[in-house]
Amino acid sequence: MAKQFDVVVIGAGPGGYIAAIRAAQLGMSVACIDAWSNAKGGPAPGGTCTNVGCIPSKALLQSSEHYEQAGHHFADHGIKVEGLGLDLAKLLGRKDNVVKQNNDGILYLFKKNKVTFFHGTAAFAGQVEGGWAIKVTGNASEDLVGKHVVVATGSSPRAFPGMPFDEKQILSNEGALTIPDVPKRLGVIGAGVIGLEMGSVWRRLGADVTILEAMPTFLGAADEQVAKEAFKALTKQGLKITMGVKIGEIQSGDTITVNYTDAAGAAQTLMVDKLIVSIGRVPHTAGLNAEGVGLKLDERGFVEVDADCKTGLPNVWAIGDVVRGPMLAHKAEEEGVAVAERIAGQHGHVNFNTVPWVIYTNPEISWVGQTEQSLKNEGRAYKAGTFPFLANGRARALGDTTGLVKILADATTDEILGVHIVGPQASELISECVVAMEFRAASEDIARICHAHPSLSEAVKEAALAVDKRALNF
Numbered sequence: 001m002a003k004q005f006d007v008v009v010i011g012a013g014p015g016g017y018i019a020a021i022r023a024a025q026l027g028m029s030v031a032c033i034d035a036w037s038n039a040k041g042g043p044a045p046g047g048t049c050t051n052v053g054c055i056p057s058k059a060l061l062q063s064s065e066h067y068e069q070a071g072h073h074f075a076d077h078g079i080k081v082e083g084l085g086l087d088l089a090k091l092l093g094r095k096d097n098v099v100k101q102n103n104d105g106i107l108y109l110f111k112k113n114k115v116t117f118f119h120g121t122a123a124f125a126g127q128v129e130g131g132w133a134i135k136v137t138g139n140a141s142e143d144l145v146g147k148h149v150v151v152a153t154g155s156s157p158r159a160f161p162g163m164p165f166d167e168k169q170i171l172s173n174e175g176a177l178t179i180p181d182v183p184k185r186l187g188v189i190g191a192g193v194i195g196l197e198m199g200s201v202w203r204r205l206g207a208d209v210t211i212l213e214a215m216p217t218f219l220g221a222a223d224e225q226v227a228k229e230a231f232k233a234l235t236k237q238g239l240k241i242t243m244g245v246k247i248g249e250i251q252s253g254d255t256i257t258v259n260y261t262d263a264a265g266a267a268q269t270l271m272v273d274k275l276i277v278s279i280g281r282v283p284h285t286a287g288l289n290a291e292g293v294g295l296k297l298d299e300r301g302f303v304e305v306d307a308d309c310k311t312g313l314p315n316v317w318a319i320g321d322v323v324r325g326p327m328l329a330h331k332a333e334e335e336g337v338a339v340a341e342r343i344a345g346q347h348g349h350v351n352f353n354t355v356p357w358v359i360y361t362n363p364e365i366s367w368v369g370q371t372e373q374s375l376k377n378e379g380r381a382y383k384a385g386t387f388p389f390l391a392n393g394r395a396r397a398l399g400d401t402t403g404l405v406k407i408l409a410d411a412t413t414d415e416i417l418g419v420h421i422v423g424p425q426a427s428e429l430i431s432e433c434v435v436a437m438e439f440r441a442a443s444e445d446i447a448r449i450c451h452a453h454p455s456l457s458e459a460v461k462e463a464a465l466a467v468d469k470r471a472l473n474f
């Protein structure tokens with residue numbers, strides 16, 4: 001006999017597991033199904049983010065940054081290092097342990113919140129009395145019925161046409177996290193978040209890294225001034241970034257040959273030992289039996305939803321990477337909470353205009369809201385204030401003065417319209433700005449609030465003061 005639940009969540013990534021927990025908190029009986037397995041075949045909830053994305057990449061970024069600091073910057077602090085070496089197997093092992101801690105943490109949270117977890121793949125079996133029949137296939141098959149179903153199946157890396165991932169030489173984000181030896185020459189196709197972060201990791205560890213990007217401008221979604229500052233810093237570190245290329249044939253053998261034309265139209269060849277392909281991600285709906293139950297997908301394969309994440313099927317919802325909007329873990333989490341609350345009759349809320357973006361390179365890059373380019377394009381009158389970390393006391397003490405904070409505000413009302421940061425701890429500094437924008441604060445509000453001294457956050461206050469051309473320390 002099928003097991004009955006108020007809510008069945010398909011997928012335990014950031015959107016799915018959060019939706020399941022919030023629904024359980026609201027008093028519903030909840031099942032969550034996820035197919036990810038660890039090296040021993042056990043459950044590994046957390047999705048792409050926890051297993052082969054956000055979490056392991058940040059672990060490698062942290063370890064590689066320590067290595068680079070020891071090799072190149074400790075001497076500035078009077079710290080002598082002799083015989084510096086790299087134990088890559090241990091470095092990768094630490095990353096795996098961080099992932100396991102997160103996997104185990106999610107399983108604990110399920111138990112704590114009385115969410116029933118099923119390890120396996122899920123497929124719609126049809127509409128039945130009481131909801132939707134869901135077939136779970138795994139070590140043990142299960143039949144479930146959910147009054148509501150939340151599809152949170154995430155996304156998969158997009159392969160280069162005609163060149164599938166083998167995760168040994170042609171690498172997705174997953175293979176980029178497990179290279180067993182530092183390659184002498186590493187190629188990266190795509191100068192987005194994954195390309196820049198993984199390129200930075202392996203450059204710090206000793207690889208000669210070349211990044212090829214098809215777009216003519218670097219980080220076109222970011223503010224132009226911030227993007228230029230980031231490009232200057234990253235190339236100074238040794239990343240070779242070429243914009244405006246058109247990739248041709250890729251030949252894979254003992255070495256990989258990438259044929260491409262540069263921005264000037266000249267034919268070029270790049271020879272590398274490993275190639276990371278990071279040209280975007282595609283929604284993952286394989287095996288869901290979407291067509292069989294009439295769950296509509298758009299022309300790009302995303303599950304079609306309305307503004308509340310409702311699909312065209314009654315009581316079927318979809319969230320995260322498998323639907324429209326930015327493919328960000330924290331966006332998926334917010335949608336997960338909102339959907340659980342809507343199922344419970346509450347009014348869930350997600351504001352796409354205040355979803356922050358972060359790239360965890362060094363310097364870090366973060367932003368929220370509109371860019372100067374977008375404001376100009378829509379003809380909106382605005383004021384801008386910038387403040388460099390070079391003039392921030394804490395940044396000087398850290399020895400990390402690259403970058404700036406930029407605040408854009410409405411010319412008449414002074415409402416903050418966008419904030420853009422490149423520099424130390426940009427990922428943490430942006431949250432203050434997200435809160436301010438969510439409350440529709442003016443730049444004057446941040447300018448009038450006391451910030452601890454010395455702190456990096458003072459650069460945010462000073463940028464707010466600069467909107468009114470009264471920065472105090474620059």
